[in-house]
Amino acid sequence: MWDYSEKVKEHFFQPRNAGVLEGANGVGDVGSISCGDALRLMLKVEPETDIILDAHFQTFGCGSAIASSSALTEMIKGKTLDEALKVSNQDIADYLDGLPPEKMHCSVMGREALQAAVANYRGEEWSDDHEEGALICKCFAIDAVMIEDTIRANNLTSVQDVTNYTKAGGGCSSCHEGIEEILVKVMAERGEDFKPGMPAQEEAKPAGMTNLQRIKKIEAVLESVRPQLKRDGGDIELLDVDGKTIYVSMTGACAGCQMEALTLQGIQQKLMEELKEFIKIVPTKAGALSRATCNP
Amino acid sequence: MEGIYFDNNATTRVDEKVVEAMLPYFTEQFGNPSSMHSFGNKVGLAIKKARMQVQELLGAEHDSEIIFTSCGTESDSTAILSALKAQPEKKEIITTTVEHPAVLTLCTWLEKDGYKVHYLPVDEKGRLNLDEYKKLLSDQTAVVSVMWANNETGTFFPVVEMAAMANAAGAMFHTDAVQAVGKVPLNLKDTKIDMLSVSGHKLHAPKGVGVLYLKRGVRFRPMLRGGHQERGRRAGTENTTSIVGLGKAAEMAMEAMAFENTEVKRLRDKLEAGILAKVPRSFVTGNPDDRLPNTSNIAFEFIEGEAILLLLNKFGIAASSGSACTSGSLEPSHVMRAMGIPYTAAHGTVRFSLSRYNTEAEVDRVIAVVPEIIAQLRKLSPYWEGDGPKEEAFAPTYA
Numbered sequence: 001m002w003d004y005s006e007k008v009k010e011h012f013f014q015p016r017n018a019g020v021l022e023g024a025n026g027v028g029d030v031g032s033i034s035c036g037d038a039l040r041l042m043l044k045v046e047p048e049t050d051i052i053l054d055a056h057f058q059t060f061g062c063g064s065a066i067a068s069s070s071a072l073t074e075m076i077k078g079k080t081l082d083e084a085l086k087v088s089n090q091d092i093a094d095y096l097d098g099l100p101p102e103k104m105h106c107s108v109m110g111r112e113a114l115q116a117a118v119a120n121y122r123g124e125e126w127s128d129d130h131e132e133g134a135l136i137c138k139c140f141a142i143d144a145v146m147i148e149d150t151i152r153a154n155n156l157t158s159v160q161d162v163t164n165y166t167k168a169g170g171g172c173s174s175c176h177e178g179i180e181e182i183l184v185k186v187m188a189e190r191g192e193d194f195k196p197g198m199p200a201q202e203e204a205k206p207a208g209m210t211n212l213q214r215i216k217k218i219e220a221v222l223e224s225v226r227p228q229l230k231r232d233g234g235d236i237e238l239l240d241v242d243g244k245t246i247y248v249s250m251t252g253a254c255a256g257c258q259m260e261a262l263t264l265q266g267i268q269q270k271l272m273e274e275l276k277e278f279i280k281i282v283p284t285k286a287g288a289l290s291r292a293t294c295n296p
Numbered sequence: 297m298e299g300i301y302f303d304n305n306a307t308t309r310v311d312e313k314v315v316e317a318m319l320p321y322f323t324e325q326f327g328n329p330s331s332m333h334s335f336g337n338k339v340g341l342a343i344k345k346a347r348m349q350v351q352e353l354l355g356a357e358h359d360s361e362i363i364f365t366s367c368g369t370e371s372d373s374t375a376i377l378s379a380l381k382a383q384p385e386k387k388e389i390i391t392t393t394v395e396h397p398a399v400l401t402l403c404t405w406l407e408k409d410g411y412k413v414h415y416l417p418v419d420e421k422g423r424l425n426l427d428e429y430k431k432l433l434s435d436q437t438a439v440v441s442v443m444w445a446n447n448e449t450g451t452f453f454p455v456v457e458m459a460a461m462a463n464a465a466g467a468m469f470h471t472d473a474v475q476a477v478g479k480v481p482l483n484l485k486d487t488k489i490d491m492l493s494v495s496g497h498k499l500h501a502p503k504g505v506g507v508l509y510l511k512r513g514v515r516f517r518p519m520l521r522g523g524h525q526e527r528g529r530r531a532g533t534e535n536t537t538s539i540v541g542l543g544k545a546a547e548m549a550m551e552a553m554a555f556e557n558t559e560v561k562r563l564r565d566k567l568e569a570g571i572l573a574k575v576p577r578s579f580v581t582g583n584p585d586d587r588l589p590n591t592s593n594i595a596f597e598f599i600e601g602e603a604i605l606l607l608l609n610k611f612g613i614a615a616s617s618g619s620a621c622t623s624g625s626l627e628p629s630h631v632m633r634a635m636g637i638p639y640t641a642a643h644g645t646v647r648f649s650l651s652r653y654n655t656e657a658e659v660d661r662v663i664a665v666v667p668e669i670i671a672q673l674r675k676l677s678p679y680w681e682g683d684g685p686k687e688e689a690f691a692p693t694y695a
Contacts, residue, residue, distance in 0.1 A: 002602075012606060018676050029678070029692040036600050036620040036628060036643040038692045040678040058678035060643075062602035062621035066676060103621075 004063060005097035011067035016074050021056035026121030028113040030128065037061040037106065039069055041113035043076075045121050050080045057113075064096075064103040071095045072110040081118050087111065090259055101141035105132055136178045139171025140261055144182060151186045157194070159183070164280050165272075167265050214275065215241055221274050222248070225267055236267070239284055246271065247284045299612035300658045302567075304498075305447050305475060305591060305649035306616055310541070311500040317544040318502070321537040329534055330525065339536050346543025353546040354492065354509055355483035363508045363526045364539050368474040368495030369398040371508035372441070374519040374530070375470040375491040376402060379439035380411070381517035383468070386438035390467075392416045392424060392453070393634040398493075399441050399472055400630070412436075421583040422451040422635050430461060437467035444476035444492075448618055448631040448647055449582025450591030452476075456487045463488035468514065474498050474506075478549035479556050479588055490514045496538060500651075501545035505538035552652050561589035563659050564650050568592040570663035575670050576683065581637060581645060590650040593618075595632075595641040596670050598679040604646055607669040613662055618645040640679060 004012075024042035031038030038061065044054040055073040059066050071092055076084040089107040093099045099107060112128060119126035133144030150156065150165045159179050163169040169179050184194040209217075215238075222236055229235055233253035240247040248267075250260055260283065268281040301309070321342065327335030329343055344359070351359045365371045376389070376399070391403055393415045403413045414432045416424050424442075433440075440462045445452050459469040470491040473482075478499035484492065491514065494507035510516055510529070522531030572578055577597040596604065601617025608615055618629030620643060627633065632642035648662070674680040678690045 009606075012603070013610065015676065029690065031692040033639040033643075033692075034627065036639070038678060038690065040690065040692070058676060060598065060640075060677045060679055061600050062619065063606045065600070065621075066603060 002063070002100050002103070004067075004100070007071075007095075007097040008064055008067040008099065011070040011096065012063040015057075015066055015070040017054075017056045017070065017077075019056055019058065021054060024056070026117040028116030028118070028120055028126070030112045030116050031060070031109055032132075033060070035105075035132070037065050037109055039065070039109055039113045041069070041072070041110075041117045043117050043121060045081065050082070052076050052079055052081065052084055061106065061109075062103075064099050065106040065109065067096055068092050068099070068106045068110045069113075072114065076114065081121070084114060085118060087114065090262065094259070101138045102135055104141045136182070137166075137168035137171065137175045140167045140265070142166050142168035144178075147179060147182050148186055151183060152189075155190070157183070157187065157192070161278075164268075164278050167261065167268075211241075217274055218246060218271060221267070221271050225270070229263070244277070244279050246279050246281050248281060250283050299614060300654075300662060301614050302648040302650060302654065302658075302662065303614045303616050304651040305450075305647065307497045307503065308500045308651055309653060310497075310502050311545060311548060313548065314501055314541045314544045318537045318541040321540050325536075329536060330523065342540050342543075343534060343536060346539045346546075349543035349546040350494070350507055353477065353482065353550055354494070354507075355481075355485055356509060357485035358512055360527065361484075361510055361512055363510055363530050364534060364542075365506040365508050365530055366504055366535065367506045368396075368472065368493050368498075369506075370519075371493035371495075371506045372396075372398040372470075372472050373402055374508055375493065375510075376406075376439055376441055377519055378515075378517045379468045379470065379491075380406070382515035383438045386436055386467075388412045388414065388434070388436040388438060390414045390416065390429070390432050390437055390440040390442075390462075392418065392442055394418055394422060394446055394448075394631045395441065395443055396447055396472055396474075399443070403441075411438075416442075418634050420636050422446060422449050422581070422631070423583055424453055424458075426454070426458070426461070429458060433461060433465035433467060435466055437462070437465060439468045439470055441470045441472065444471050444473035444480065445588050445591075446582065446631060447475050448629060448645075449593045449635075450475070450588035450649075451582040452480075452586050452588070455489065459488040459490070463490075475588060475591075478546075478553070479590060481553060484509060484511070496542040496545065499545050499549050501542040502538050505535050505542050507542070555652055557589045560650050560652055560654070563654060563656060564590055564592050564648075566656075567648060567650070567659045567662060568594065570659070571666050574663070574667040577685070578670070579641075581632065581635060588649075591647065592649075593645055593647045595637060596644040596646065597641045598677050598685060599644045599670065599673040601644050601646055603673050604644065604669060607672065608646075608665070611665045611669075613665060615649075616647050618647070619643040 021042035024044055026043035026045055028041045040058045042056045043052055046053050055077050057069040057073055059069045075087055075095055089111040092107040092110050116126045135143050136147055147162055147166055147168055156162055159169055159176050162179050169176050187194045222238055235251045237249045239249050264281050271279050325339055327339045329336050329340035347359045347362045350362045389403055389411055391399055407413050416429055418424055442453050442455055442458055444455050455471045462469040468490045471489055472493045474493055474495035477494045490511045492509040496505040497503040518529050520531045525531055525534055579595055581593045581595050601619030602621040605617050618632050620628050628642035632645055679685055
């Protein structure tokens, strides 16, 4: 049985704003009946102010799909459309005190319904680039499509690569067989054989960059995300750089936050783009590194 | 625990008498049956008795045809892998699209090793086409693995006939009978079934014990090698307490067989008729005319199964569903898809599976509760309006 939070159960057993909304002027229908999730979101928007006066939903789906829909309608009521569009799927999950990794897609569906309903209200076309695969990494909620796309885009060749780029496989490691299977398939497309135990891609260190320049670049990236973290009451500190591993410490509200993994994943991606090389970001408590740094 | 347990195809309650039979083997009778002293000897005798009790339930010719394993899955894997190892020149397997994952997942994995697996399709009632099966049988077929009764719908496959056909073609025949054993009278000595899997916890024995029936003379290659336990066919110290429990449960299943096929069946039929009469747009999946006496799988259109189960659970009613969400996968049950049940119904299938411990009062209670729950969820469904499906079909993006 799923480990649903009390908040999820409450919104499932007593859904808010369920049923048809008379006089709705923005309607978004999203979902996939093959996956067993479909949602109609109905908005009543005040044209002068763009404020959402009322929001209702109808959902075909499981407990968390119904709870996510209910939560979404509560979250967006009273907001302007632009404010409402800032609600992310993670916000929906957080509002519900978290969702099991297998169920995160239910909150994604809520967010997409919102985009579709706003587009419908504004008379715009809404096209969806949603594609969902089977969940591979349960620790970080990474699905097969995401892994496939990342392997393809970056010519990855090892499980370690995949973990570095997507975080998939970086937790309990029980999905490594699944990741290898995807590697076999995607590498075959480009005419290569997957070899288990192959080292990660060669480090493509840009010529001429000294260690100092590298660290400065890393600090610049961290600096650029700092305002965002501070807004949420948190912060990040660079502790050490050891080859491809960058040790940081998450402080304040970021430490132990449910979103920590996602936040770090985003920062890691940014760092890789800036440094144009593989790196791995590792959250560590300040002070815990003294031994690691003495052992090259 | 209070509540109405209608999920007996998932697992069953261990009978009190089974527990009673097991208890001494945890404490005073703790010996290792392989030991050369009387501590071990008594346990060895208890296992021998259990073997004969299972032999009788299966209608096997010899007690040595009973191999104790750890579960149904182990029996399935052992049977199929043994058949392949024992006949290395044969590279084909025949199974069905609606097998339990214990067989299906193994077969898809074997495909990677170069085996050709034929998956027999089923019709809208979950039935096989034996002509099609006959065409697939050849001197390349190493093993046929077909379940006796489907775990989701209870639908029977004609395994005795299929085993005879496999035998005529020179192929080994295995059947996963975990749902059928204890509910269907078996007489394996008069069949051509070479191997059969049993799971203890489906028939009121504990979890963690199973049986592989292996007909005498069938070539066999063990999966676990080591000691001489189970005549060297399944090494590893015996799960003595559970084996004793399974023996007792087998004996009790023999006694209860008639009851399962009369009284339990009557309750199942009452439950099913009661729900269908009260809930519009609901139907039974599988083959109602040829199935297990305890199982009813009902599709409730336009709503999703996990939501149904959560609401049932609130009323203390336990059942299971073929929806994608209950398993965490992206597709509804492969059994429902194989029968061509549309997505709007496949996600809303609920399996009620009874046992001899269920009562008429429980059935009445479930008949009273289910229609309310279905109506409540349909009120939330974008596919539903008033008393029926929306006239203008709901067609969301990325459907």
